[in-house]
Amino acid sequence: MSQSFAMEKSDAGQISHVAKRLTADEASRILEQNSRLVPERKAAQFEKDAKKHWDLFYKRNETRFFKDRHWxxxxxxxLLGLGVDDGVLLEVGCGVGNLFYPLLEDGLKIRRIYACDLSPRAVDFVKSHKLFDPEKIVAFEADVTEVDCFSAIDLPVNVATLIFVLSAIHPEKFKMVAKHLYAVMNTGGTVLFRDYGLYDMAQLRFKPGHKISENFYVRQDGTRSYYFSIEEVGDIFVSAGFQELSCCYVQRRTINVKENVNVPRIFVQAKFKRP
Incomplete structure (x- = not known):
């Protein structure tokens, strides 16, 4: 799909890029979301219970929810460049291994894979996979907002992935995560990022009562999701010391013929390097 971009004023009056121009109906929907926000006390409880909600998510869905990421x-x-003897991969928010197990199935040779997730149940699913090799794969539970979150990592990381992970974390902790990641990256190491973009279809569908703060929402199951602009993503990583290689909106479509679903999606995709 061709990408069409617009410029829009934020509440602070600054001009920023957005991936789409809202229709009158969509703009009305965003305003309607503001009519009933999640109460502060309840929002604080969602933050406190983040681990519990993700663990319940994997209890309900097991390994069935996310498709393997062959893309x-x-x-x-x-990721292809990791196919050497000294390649070290870190997958932050690994879930049940939908990213790195397809790489192994395709025959990619990697020296070490570090895979962490907030949910202990997700980590258990990683360890129960037929390709799990404790000599090669270090799977561990981690809250990546905490200082010692990567204590299990004992090799410098060549490539780290943050694929639909940062959006589940409180916005006030984004830069903290980037700093923790910077500390374990090898010189010249690359962070690969993809997450939900501003005005993605999923953001527009939230009803009043689900918005926590600007572009930050809670789903019915208690898990949360943030929707990024490219400027925000760049600032998060550059402020931690990374060099921005690329950062842009990508537009795709979610298609499910069986359920008659064919909707446009907006993501932010970026690459950052530790100098």
Whole structure:
């Protein structure tokens, strides 16, 4: 799909890029979301219970919810460059291994894979996979907002992935996560990022009562989601010391013929390097 971009004023009056221009109906929907926000006390409880909600998510869905991400090597050629003796990959928010297990199935040779997730149940699913090799794969539970979150990592990381992960974290902690990641990256190491973009279809569908703060929402199951502008993503990583290689909106379509679903999606895709 061709990408059409617009410029829009934020509440602070600054001009920023957006991936789409809202229709009158969509703009009305965004305003309607503001009519009933999640109460502060309840929002604080969602923050406190983040681990519990993600663990319940994997209890309900097990390994069935997310499809294996065979598209990653098309979008991020850096993953193919890991196929050498000293390649070290870190997947932040690994879930049940939908990113790195397809790489192994395709025959990619990697020295070490570090895979972490907030949900202990998700980590258990990683360890129960038929391709799990404790000599090669270090799977561990981690809250990546905490200082010692990456204590299990004992090799410098060549490539780290943050694929639909940062959006589940409180916006006040985004830069903290980037700093923790910077600390374990090898010189010249690359961070590969993809997450939900501003005015993505999923953001527009939220009803009043689900908005926590600007562009930050809670789903019915208690998990949360943030919707990024490209300026925000660049600032998060550059402020931690990374060099921005690329950062842009990508537009795709979610298609499910069985359920008659064919909707446009907006994501932010970026690459950052530790100098």
């Amino acid at each position: 990653t090597t098309r979008e991020f050629e850096e």
